[in-house]
Amino acid sequence: MLCQYFILFSCFHIKSQFQKMPTPVSRLDVIYRRILLTKFFMKGWGAAENLKMLLDFRKIISNREHCYNLVPSNYPIKIINKQRRSDCEIIEGSFTSPLALYMPNLIHQDVKTAYFQLVLPLNWPTGGFKPVCIHFAGTGDHFFWRRRNIMAKPLLQNGIGAIILENPYYGLRKPEGQLRSSLQYVSDIFIMGGCLVLESIVLLNWCAQLGFGPLGVTGISMGGHMASLAASNWPAPIVLVPCLSWSTASPVFTEGVMSESIDWNKLQEEYLADKTYQDILAKICRIVDNPFACSFTAQETAYTLLGKMDELSSITPNEVLNLIEDDPVSNCPAITYKHSDTTRKFLLNEDVLNALSPISFRSSQTAVKMKNKNKEAFWFMKGVMDECTHLKNFSVPFDTSLIISVCAKADGYIPRQGISKLEDIWPGATVRYVDSGHVSAYIWYRKLFIDSIIEAFERAKKMYC
Numbered sequence: 001m002l003c004q005y006f007i008l009f010s011c012f013h014i015k016s017q018f019q020k021m022p023t024p025v026s027r028l029d030v031i032y033r034r035i036l037l038t039k040f041f042m043k044g045w046g047a048a049e050n051l052k053m054l055l056d057f058r059k060i061i062s063n064r065e066h067c068y069n070l071v072p073s074n075y076p077i078k079i080i081n082k083q084r085r086s087d088c089e090i091i092e093g094s095f096t097s098p099l100a101l102y103m104p105n106l107i108h109q110d111v112k113t114a115y116f117q118l119v120l121p122l123n124w125p126t127g128g129f130k131p132v133c134i135h136f137a138g139t140g141d142h143f144f145w146r147r148r149n150i151m152a153k154p155l156l157q158n159g160i161g162a163i164i165l166e167n168p169y170y171g172l173r174k175p176e177g178q179l180r181s182s183l184q185y186v187s188d189i190f191i192m193g194g195c196l197v198l199e200s201i202v203l204l205n206w207c208a209q210l211g212f213g214p215l216g217v218t219g220i221s222m223g224g225h226m227a228s229l230a231a232s233n234w235p236a237p238i239v240l241v242p243c244l245s246w247s248t249a250s251p252v253f254t255e256g257v258m259s260e261s262i263d264w265n266k267l268q269e270e271y272l273a274d275k276t277y278q279d280i281l282a283k284i285c286r287i288v289d290n291p292f293a294c295s296f297t298a299q300e301t302a303y304t305l306l307g308k309m310d311e312l313s314s315i316t317p318n319e320v321l322n323l324i325e326d327d328p329v330s331n332c333p334a335i336t337y338k339h340s341d342t343t344r345k346f347l348l349n350e351d352v353l354n355a356l357s358p359i360s361f362r363s364s365q366t367a368v369k370m371k372n373k374n375k376e377a378f379w380f381m382k383g384v385m386d387e388c389t390h391l392k393n394f395s396v397p398f399d400t401s402l403i404i405s406v407c408a409k410a411d412g413y414i415p416r417q418g419i420s421k422l423e424d425i426w427p428g429a430t431v432r433y434v435d436s437g438h439v440s441a442y443i444w445y446r447k448l449f450i451d452s453i454i455e456a457f458e459r460a461k462k463m464y465c
Contacts, residue, residue, distance in 0.1 A: 039182050040253070046187025046275035050106055051384070055284050057103070058388050061197055063306040064395035066231040071098050071201040073209075084122075084436060088156055091118040097168070098198040100189070106191060110175045115166040116201045117144045119152045125159040129465055131457045132161040135198055136219030136226040140181045142171035151218075154159065154450050160457055161212065163203055168192045171207050186267075186381070189249070193229060200230035204238075214460035216312065216402075218453055220244055220442060221413065224405075230393060237399040237464055239456040243406045244414065244438055245447045246459070247392070247422055250385035251415045254378060267381070268374035274443070277380065285383030286314035289419050317383035321376065356375045364379045391425050402460050403429035404452040406445070413438040426446045 045051060058382060061067040081092040093116055097196025100112035124130050133155065135147045144164045152162035166172050169183055169192055183189055183200030205216050217227040231240040252258055271277045371378045387393065405422050408414075422431050432452070434445050 017095045021461060028465045031061050039263065040258070041186050041267065041285060042263055043184040044266055044270040045184070045277065046185035047280060049272050050187050051190075051281055052276075052284075053103060053106065054187060054194065055281065055384075057194060057386060058190070058310045058393070060231065061194060062394045064233050066150055067197065068201060068235050070102070071205070071210075072200055075202045077202070077206055078169065082215070087122070087153065090206040091120070091121060092116070092262055095199075095202060097195045100201065101196045103191075106187075107195070108175045111168045111173050111191070111195070112203075113173070114168075114195070114202065115172045117148065117162075117164045119148060119156065119162040119164065119321065121159055121161060124127060125464075129159070129461055130161065130212045131214050131216065131239075131460070132163060132207050133216040133218055133241075133457075134163045134165060134203060134230070134307045136165065136196065136217065136223035136230070136423065137167040138219060138221035138223040141167070142174070142181070144171075150446060151450065153310050155453060158454050160454065163207070165196070165199060165203065165331070168195045186384065191329075193226060193388065196226045197229050197233055198385060199388075202231065204234055213322075214457060215462060216240065216453065216457060216460070218243065218449075219436070220449065223247075225249060225389065229394060230387075231397045231403075231460075232391070235398065237402055237460065238397065239453070240397055240403045240448070241405070241453045241461050242403075243452075244408055244411065244441055245405075246407065246414045246416055247386075247425055248386055248390040249418045250382050250390065251286075251419055252413060253385055254371075254382050257410075262369045262376055264374040267377040270316065271380055272375045278376075280318045282380055282383060285317060285380070285387040287317065287320065287383050288314050288392050289388045290318045291379070291382065292418075314386075317376075317379040320379050320382075391422075392420060399463075400426045400428035401463075402456055404456045405429060405431045406449055406452055407433050408430060408436045408438055408441040408442075409433050410435070410437045411441075424455060 075095065077093050077095045079091060079093050083090050095114055097112050097114050100107040135151055137147065141147065143166065147164045150163060155162060162362065169178065169188060170181065171174065178184060200217065207215055216242040217230045219227040220243045224242030226240045228245065231238050253262060270368060361448060403426055422429055434441055434448065
């Protein structure tokens with residue numbers, strides 16, 4: 001069976017003769033994603049008029065000055081509870097998400113109230129150094145306990161406080177009828193991002209008024225990207241430590257292993273049924289990076305045309321579809337597998353991984369055919385995700401020397417091939433790579449995440465305290 005797999009693998013690469021070899025990804029990432037039951041966007045894109053409002057609003061919040069001015073500095077916060085424990089003090093609070101004030105019809109009643117925990121050391125270090133870091137939730141991270149125990153409490157031992165913010169659509173903010181972390185509409189993830197960006201301004205202003213500082217933001221996976229967006233909109237030096245995230249969410253939903261959790265048939269049907277998506281929204285959205293760097297097509301002429309991409313800043317989904325006639329097949333999902341040292345340490349037996357390899361390969365080919373069949377939806381997804389999440393569309397954080405990013409070399413959730421590098425978008429930032437996939441990095445490298453946060457706050461202390 002293993003021999004058959006390698007034969008298929010070789011044949012597949014002959015077809016991609018015009019494309020660079022794909023970056024290997026962790027087989028564990030693929031297997032873990034297969035085990036999960038979570039599906040995304042089962043109800044479609046969301047109303048076209050809602051997406052149009054969100055796309056227009058993105059142009060406002062991507063400008064630091066305009067975004068910051070949307071939130072009054074004395075924004076009201078309600079303290080719900082205070083408790084003193086043996087190792088920390090915990091203050092629980094809530095407030096209305098500012099986005100609900102600007103887009104009341106888009107924000108679900110269950111989502112509009114933001115809940116948080118402020119976790120503080122019992123004794124601060126001497127010298128007035130009172131650092132506090134906001135921890136954003138990764139996919140599936142409901143409520144406060146995981147981030148409080150895994151990330152916040154180890155940092156308390158180094159005198160760094162934490163704010164743990166409940167994600168929109170998660171935990172206390174999960175709408176009735178939503179199953180687990182399964183966002184029902186594509187528009188939900190943009191509402192989530194808009195809420196978190198404005199909510200972070202509320203909390204950072206509040207912390208500054210309480211005398212805390214330096215301030216920082218961090219998160220793992222999706223939380224890392226949300227932290228990056230939040231830091232882009234803070235008008236002062238801020239520590240930023242995004243872990244296992246990258247410069248855009250586009251490859252997560254179109255190329256990574258999570259792309260197989262999307263009902264592409266549903267999205268294609270809805271896209272074609274409403275001309276607003278094709279004639280208005282697809283023309284607004286811009287694919288920032290070379291759209292074929294993570295895909296290949298049978299048309300060699302398309303690659304010739306792409307020689308002009310260096311002269312273009314971006315390209316719309318409709319323009320991509322005009323370049324190709326057929327076969328916009330992805331080569332970024334888990335087709336080549338990488339065994340890292342950390343993956344070998346995982347509880348799954350190596351023989352089990354080998355046995356599942358052919359299954360993963362066949363599933364990937366099924367997903368490729370699905371995207372090829374629904375190519376209009378696939379390219380629109382690239383465009384709308386880039387438009388709303390690509391860091392090139394947002395302000396550069398105030399001081400990039402306070403940024404330390406940790407990335408996994410074999411990340412199957414967040415492919416980086418053909419995508420803008422953080423080092424290029426944020427000159428001066430530190431980017432560290434670990435020999436691991438997404439899942440195994442979360443398991444084995446949390447100490448590195450914590451150490452990077454401590455190091456970034458030490459930089460801030462030396463420079464600004």
